[in-house]
Amino acid sequence: MSDDLLDGYRSLSDRFDELREADGTVRSHWRPFLDDLRASAPAQLAERMAMVEREIREHGITYNVYADPQGADRPWVVDPIPLLLDEADWEMIEAGVAQRARLFNLILKDLYGPQQLLREGLVPPALVYGHRGYLHPARDIRPPGGIHLFQYAADLARSPDGRWWVFSDRTQAPSGMGYALENRLMVSRMFPEAFARLRVQHHAAFFATWRESLAHLAPRGDGPQLIVLLTPGPYNETYFEHALLARYLGFVLVEGSDLTVRQGKVWLKTVDGLRRVHAIVRRQDDDYCDPLELRADSALGVPGLAECARRGSVLLANGLGAGVLESGALMGYLPALCERLLGEPLRLPSVATWWLGEPAALDDAWARLDELVIKPADRSLTLQPVHGRSLGEAERAALRAQIELQPHRYVAQEWVRLSQAPVLDRHRPLHLAARAVGLRAFAVATPDGHAVMPGGLVRVGGPGDTEAISMQRGGGSKDAWVLCEEPVNSAFSLLRTTVTPDDLARSRGHLSSRAAENLFWFGRYGERSDCTARLLRVALTRSVSEAAEQEEGAAAAWALARAWGLLDDTSDAVPALLRAATSPDQGLGAVLTQLARAGFHLRDRLSLDHWRVLQQLAHDEVFQKQATLPATLNWLDRAVIGLMTLSGFALDGMSRGTDWRFLSIGRRIERLCFLTQALEAALSAGPDSGLDWLLELCDSSVTYRSRFLVAPEWLPVLDLLLRDDSNPRSVGFQVRGLVDFVQRLETQHGAFAHHGLVRCADQLTRLAPTDLHPDNPALGPLLIGLRDSACRLSDDITHRFFTHALPRSLLHMAA
Structure with missing residues (x-):
């Protein structure tokens, strides 16, 4: 890269510049990174930037800005140039953030305990009692280990003289650690050589400390220890982070409806019954946590949670009522409070x-x-x-x-005049521009004090936005690199080095009822999308074909499209089918939206490959413009391939556990319903109608031709699509699989299912070859009976597993 890298970089005289000294020279700890940047080929850097943007888009890394036109799909914004912090600078920040976390924990302990600070006049009572974050029901709660404030975040800014100041404290449910982790993963891959050469402190040890501290402080009993992350749900602005942290730390991601209180303890509702919860990392606001004692209109909380915290039967991180410390009014009193409670001056001053x-x-x-x-x-x-x-x-x-x-x-x-740092200028590619920045630093409690994440989340203002930085106002982000003089232990991993019998037990039996329901519907919507795409492709190709045999199949395909809700009796067929294939709000687009929504609820369970394919399908360019017939057919081919890839992930990438079984049951129920409707449409078209369209729709043309060297005839076609349980696209295959799945579930969970499907399966087995002709009056009722039995099975599964009931062993607790 040429030496004009800094040509567009303008320092402001009234602000601290992270990159340059006052005389305009580059700061010493920045020089090696800039040298690496200059040595990069422009094409290589552009390729890496495109890779980061593609990864954000395909992985669905989002931050929901309320009232933003892009809504929940607003992509996360990350600048690839990290903020570099030298070792001396970081040591001061680390010590100051750890001290504030200790101080705030002691303040909470007093405010919800003896309230000596109020009696001594060190904190005005009106400041505490007049704040909505002060929760009277949290008085006298003594959390395990005395830790009220397990997680803490400080928003820092550097003043023009280079000193760091805290302008905001986050104590309720601080967000950003997951985004900082994701930024680190992306930026370190973009500059791997510089990351290693500059000896950047890693994040893994911090997250390991977080997890181990929770396990150490949480109560025990009732089986292996279980830690969950409580989220308000997928429409929260930081839900992506909740799913990422749960997956990375090995916690179970739950919503309030997944938890229940019995006998003063918190339990997770799973398909195997209730499982004791020992620690909750909560990411929802204090007053929404318990509708029984706090906010009565909250649909997000767990009734009785405050009483469990009072009993000490569950560790809440953070404790209820921690939000009172987020009052900016408290900042002016912190120096005196620090001297009173810690006996030392406040190291990191507030604005x-x-x-x-x-x-x-x-x-x-x-x-x-x-x-x-x-x-x-x-x-x-x-x-x-x-x-x-x-x-x-x-x-x-x-x-x-x-x-x-x-x-x-x-x-x-x-008013804080925020410091400025370099970003890649998107208007002048491969040049640096100056933007306002602030640093959010994170700390977690440990038995020996507070550990601080090296670096943190850097928030970046937009062009001309020098007064405030807010992600809700559309700000961006970047990674923070803390540089070391000594070599960094890059071999440390968050993964365990040994597995105990408790770990084996802990790894099973945590499929929540809600997750099971979402997996079930993810399977159904995935198969429904596949069936819809195949039906639209068959109906469109035959609608425009001039071949007589193709035209014969068009009428039957249209009839099935009407039964499937893709056509009505008044619309012109081809334009209506085109709309059903390419409109984001109807037909295939609507079903893919439902599939993506179910997948969004499963973010912590889907692999990145799963998510990438799902994102590509749901946001295909065909939904952004009016597509022609050739473009639509091309899109339907892509959709079928993508949906087959999704089903392949489930077939080859998921272990055969209960979660896979629920997903597979959903797929088979949906496919069975579709196949019975397709066969009904073919039978209704009459004995003389063509059958090529049916074989193509059921993806069985190649199988048929490999077995029968004749044109499609009723006997072999019905045998292949109705009776042959070795054909994955046949009715018999779906029925046999569903019966097997139900029997396995009943072995584990007891009888629950309506057995009409078993009776229909027996009727299907008793069909003789002589029965396989379109004039057989028994075929229609059999197909209807199979479909009705599948729908009843869906209802039975819903009532048994998704509308949670207590297991027999805990029925006495509810009495």
């Missing part, structure tokens, strides 16, 4: 903050309003920050009057 609930503070802040930002003291309030210097006289008066009505709800904070 100057005034709580306007004190009249003197309000007057003092108003005298310097041009230098301040007015913010809500409670983050849950929907009040936007207001920059004092942007207000006219009338606006100032109106704001003052508004604040004086409820002054305890507001804080004034010094």
Whole structure:
């Protein structure tokens, strides 16, 4: 790369520049990285950037910006140039963040315990009791190990003189660790040589410490220890992170409806019964956690969870009520609190903050309003920050009057001139531009103190956005590299070095009822998508064919398309079929949306290959434009291939456990229903109608021709598609598989299923070759009976496994 790498990089005189010294020279710890960047071929760097963007898109790495036009599909934005932090800089940050985490834990312990700080006047009572985050039901809860604050995050900014300041504390359910991990995986792959040569501290040891600390502090009993990650659900803005962390750390991803309370303990509802939960990493807000004691209208929580925390039967990370510490109003009192509780000065200072609930503070802040930002003291309030210097006289008066009505709800904070760091300039490829940055640093509690993630999540402002950085406002991100003088232990892995019998037991029996239901419907929607794509392809090709035998099949295919909801009696067939194939809101597009939605609920269970294929199908370019007939047929070919790939992952990539069984049952029920409808359509078309279309629809043309050297005839076609249980596309194959699956489930879980399917299977077995002709009046009722039995089986499975019931061993607990 040429030496004009920094031609477009402009330093601002009133801000700290992470890349350059005050005299314009490049800082020493940045020089090796820039040398590597200059040595990269432009084509190579462009290829790596494209790889990162493709990975974000295909892996579905998202951050939902509420009210954003892209909604839940808004891709995560990561700049490939990391923020480099030298060892001395990081040591100061690490010590300061660990100290704040210790301090906040002690503050929580007092506020929900003896409240000595309130009695001594070190914290104004109105600041605590007037904050929505203070939960009275959490009083006197003593968590295991005395750890109220297990996870903590600090939002840092560097002032123009180079000092780091904290401008926000995250104590309720801090987010970002998963995105920091994903950024590290992508950026380190983009610059592997520089990553190794600069001796960047790794993340694996931090995550291992997190997991081991949870296991150490959590209570025990009732079988192997179980840790779950509680998410508000797939429509939360950081759901991708929840699924990533659960998969990476080996936790079970759950929603509130997956958990229940019995006898003062928390249990996970699984298809095998209830499993004791020992620790919950919660990623939902405090007041939504328990509708019984906290927010009564919450559909996300677990009734009785607060009582379990009170009893100490479950470890909550973080403890209920930790959100009160997110009040910016507390920042001004931290220096005195640190001296009182830790006996040492606060190492990492907060940005100057005034709580306007004190009249003197309000007057003092108003005298310097041009230098301040007015913010809500409670983050849950929907009040936007207001920059004092942007207000006219009338606006100032109106704001003052508004604040004086409820002054305890507001804080004034010094306006932070954020430091700037280099990013790749997308408008001038392969050049660097300057953007405002902030660092979110993370800490977790351990038995020996708090461990801090080396680096963290760097948030990046957009062009011209120098006053604030917010992911909800569409900001970007980057990785943070902490550089070391000594070699880094790159061999450390989060994976266990040994497996114990408890680990074997822990690895089984954790399929939640909700996950089983999503797997079941993932199988059904996957097969429904495949059937829809094949039917549209057959119907379209025969609709435009001039061959007589093809035209014969078109009428039967159209009849099946009407039964399948792809055509109506009034529409012109070809345009309607084109819409059904290419519209994102109907036909194939609608079914793929349902498939993607079921897959989204299974993010922690699907492999990256699974997810990549699913994303490609759901977001194919055909849905973005009006496609011609050739383009539509080409798309249907791609769709069939992609859906066969998805089914292949289930066939070859999933172990034959209960999760695979539920997915396979869903697929077979759906295929059985489709095959019976297809055969009914063929029989209704009459004995003289062609059968080529039916063989093609059922993907059995090659099998037929390899067995019978004659044109398609009713006897061999019906034998192949109806009776032959060795043909994976036959009715008999689906019935035999379903009966086997049901028997296996009943062996484990007891009888539950309606056995009409078994009776129909017996009728199917008793069919003689002489019965296989289109005039046989028994075939129609048999096909209808098979389909009805499959639908009843679906209902039986739903009632038995997805509408959770207690196992016999725990029935006495509910009495």
